[in-house]
Amino acid sequence: MSDAADLYQELILQHSRTPRHFGPLPQATHTAAGDNPLCGDRYQIRVQVDENGIIRDGAFEGVGCAISKASGSLLLDAVIGHSRDEFERLFQDFHAVVRGDEQSPAAIARLGKLAAFAGIWKYPARVKCAILCWHALRGALAGEHSATTE
Amino acid sequence: MEPSTGILPPMNKPAPQPLDPVAIRREFACYRQAGAPLVYLDSASSSLKPDCVIDAVANHYRQTPANIHRGLYPMSEAATAAYENAREQVRRFINAAAREEVIFTSGTTDAINLVAHGFGNALQAGDEILITGLEHHANIVPWQLLRERRGIVLKVVPITPAGEVDPTDFRAALGPRTRLAAFTAVSNALGTETPVAELVALARAAGAATLVDAAQAMACCPVDVQAWGCDFLAFSGHKLFGPNGVGVLYGRRERLEAMNPFKGGGDMIRAVTYERTTYNDLPYKFEAGTPPIAAAVGLGAAIQWVEELGLPRIATHEAALVAAAIEQLAALPGVELVGRPRRRRSIVSFQLAGIHPHDAGTILGTNGIAVRAGHHCAQPLMDYLGLPATIRASFSVYNTPEDITALLAGIRRTQEILG
Numbered sequence: 001m002s003d004a005a006d007l008y009q010e011l012i013l014q015h016s017r018t019p020r021h022f023g024p025l026p027q028a029t030h031t032a033a034g035d036n037p038l039c040g041d042r043y044q045i046r047v048q049v050d051e052n053g054i055i056r057d058g059a060f061e062g063v064g065c066a067i068s069k070a071s072g073s074l075l076l077d078a079v080i081g082h083s084r085d086e087f088e089r090l091f092q093d094f095h096a097v098v099r100g101d102e103q104s105p106a107a108i109a110r111l112g113k114l115a116a117f118a119g120i121w122k123y124p125a126r127v128k129c130a131i132l133c134w135h136a137l138r139g140a141l142a143g144e145h146s147a148t149t150e
Numbered sequence: 151m152e153p154s155t156g157i158l159p160p161m162n163k164p165a166p167q168p169l170d171p172v173a174i175r176r177e178f179a180c181y182r183q184a185g186a187p188l189v190y191l192d193s194a195s196s197s198l199k200p201d202c203v204i205d206a207v208a209n210h211y212r213q214t215p216a217n218i219h220r221g222l223y224p225m226s227e228a229a230t231a232a233y234e235n236a237r238e239q240v241r242r243f244i245n246a247a248a249r250e251e252v253i254f255t256s257g258t259t260d261a262i263n264l265v266a267h268g269f270g271n272a273l274q275a276g277d278e279i280l281i282t283g284l285e286h287h288a289n290i291v292p293w294q295l296l297r298e299r300r301g302i303v304l305k306v307v308p309i310t311p312a313g314e315v316d317p318t319d320f321r322a323a324l325g326p327r328t329r330l331a332a333f334t335a336v337s338n339a340l341g342t343e344t345p346v347a348e349l350v351a352l353a354r355a356a357g358a359a360t361l362v363d364a365a366q367a368m369a370c371c372p373v374d375v376q377a378w379g380c381d382f383l384a385f386s387g388h389k390l391f392g393p394n395g396v397g398v399l400y401g402r403r404e405r406l407e408a409m410n411p412f413k414g415g416g417d418m419i420r421a422v423t424y425e426r427t428t429y430n431d432l433p434y435k436f437e438a439g440t441p442p443i444a445a446a447v448g449l450g451a452a453i454q455w456v457e458e459l460g461l462p463r464i465a466t467h468e469a470a471l472v473a474a475a476i477e478q479l480a481a482l483p484g485v486e487l488v489g490r491p492r493r494r495r496s497i498v499s500f501q502l503a504g505i506h507p508h509d510a511g512t513i514l515g516t517n518g519i520a521v522r523a524g525h526h527c528a529q530p531l532m533d534y535l536g537l538p539a540t541i542r543a544s545f546s547v548y549n550t551p552e553d554i555t556a557l558l559a560g561i562r563r564t565q566e567i568l569g
């Protein structure tokens with residue numbers, strides 16, 4: 001049995017079972033929904049950005065598959081404490097790898113823990129799961145739904 | 151013919167031999183060529199194609215690739231004859247009264263859209279169209295588009311908790327302005343078989359026309375449009391062991407004659423001037439442009455293949471498989487069946503507790519088990535059930551009890567990995 005073991009790695013399974021940063025964020029400055037009606041995945045992602053453009057804190061909540069949930073968890077792990085610009089660079093790097101456009105060992109290594117998603121391009125139907133929270137965060141930072149009611 | 155043994159009185163109808171799925175698999179290249187065992191449990195999406203269908207399509211292109219109804223030369227005449235022969239095969243298969251009532255379309259979706267235009271565009275604001283809570287998007291969205299065009303009212307008969315359409319609810323939803331009741335014969339998401347004849351009779355008594363979505367019914371149920379009494383019936387070739395790109399709209403002659411064409415172009419006209427066009431006779435009035443000729447010929451071959459296997463034998467085979475699947479799935483911890491219809495065709499939908507259907511579908515898929523995981527193009531039904539998606543296994547002539555064993559092993563493996 002192959003079990004999609006390259007996809008459901010231990011790190012991804014851990015983060016899907018017990019996602020980090022999962023819940024509300026009352027002090028959020030930016031928020032957006034990440035919605036994939038095709039899968040029924042739906043998350044709300046929230047971040048608190050300071051005046052220097054540093055993502056001070058972040059959280060997400062909602063429902064979805066193991067891949068989308070683990071991706072949201074690892075995404076927030078990676079970007080909290082970093083600037084918006086750094087997030088944007090990571091977004092580009094992550095996208096290039098998960099879509100399979102860039103698979104060099106150096107590019108994968110640059111992703112740190114997020115390298116766990118490097119094999120997902122072999123499952124084209126699942127790539128959208130891995131990038132759902134990323135698009136939500138990018139939307140939130142771009143001011144789409146930036147007025148938070150929290 | 152076997153000689154009579156002389157012991158038993160000769161029977162008019164000998165008990166049919168059960169289907170032999172292992173022998174049937176030999177007629178399918180994708181089983182012969184599969185490196186690893188192929189556990190194909192997604193025939194409700196599209197059935198696999200037997201060699202005879204592939205050969206019929208290929209031979210058509212090899213021998214008579216000319217266009218139809220146009221050429222005055224033998225190859226075109228042969229192509230026309232093959233295409234019209236396929237129409238006659240469809241007519242017999244669904245027991246339509248006349249070949250003019252059989253229109254080739256590109257599929258179920260196209261057929262329903264044809265009715266939404268040809269029949270629907272003649273409706274008035276406030277006229278009602280009735281569908282059920284089981285419908286595929288193909289039998290929802292064309293009516294919503296019609297609502298935008300004509301201001302019709304789209305009403306939905308709710309389903310019961312078991313996932314059935316209760317004729318009492320159906321009758322209650324029919325009203326003096328119901329012009330059409332459009333409903334599925336078999337739910338692609340839950341497997342429910344609806345009481346088609348009864349629903350048609352209720353709709354007719356209320357003065358409404360009827361459209362039966364038979365996409366999921368053709369490969370497992372005997373379909374008889376005259377016995378059902380429906381005005382329209384739609385299906386796709388690719389779910390009936392036939393090629394993609396061809397489907398059928400059956401329409402009762404009076405209905406079709408009263409309708410305007412859906413698409414305009416060649417073949418559907420008798421005479422064209424810039425001032426006016428007279429439309430061709432049935433069925434050509436609704437077959438604008440060059441139709442899917444080879445695919446229609448392939449569909450004819452598929453129908454012949456199904457007739458040779460025998461629909462009653464197919465139904466018996468699939469009923470045994472789906473019953474076994476339900477029993478074994480229900481006994482497996484962490485498995486929740488979705489829908490408990492009393493009359494079911496060869497489809498079963500389920501959930502794995504705490505596991506998203508797409509994760510399950512991916513793990514099953516990499517283990518060679520092809521199931522569908524998703525909303526099955528029935529989002530309103532999924533919303534009603536409160537589920538984003540389900541896992542669906544569907545059974546066909548080539549499936550075996552071992553396929554169910556493999557599915558169960560795959561589910562246990564999925565639960566181990568993701569649980």
Ligand SMILES: Cc1ncc(COP(=O)(O)O)c(C=O)c1O
Pocket residue numbers: 194195257258259260286288289334336337338363365366386527
């Ligand atoms: C019940 C039902 N209706 C309609 C359709 C649409 O068929 P097609 O995509 O071949 O047009 C399907 C296909 O999944 C179906 O299952």
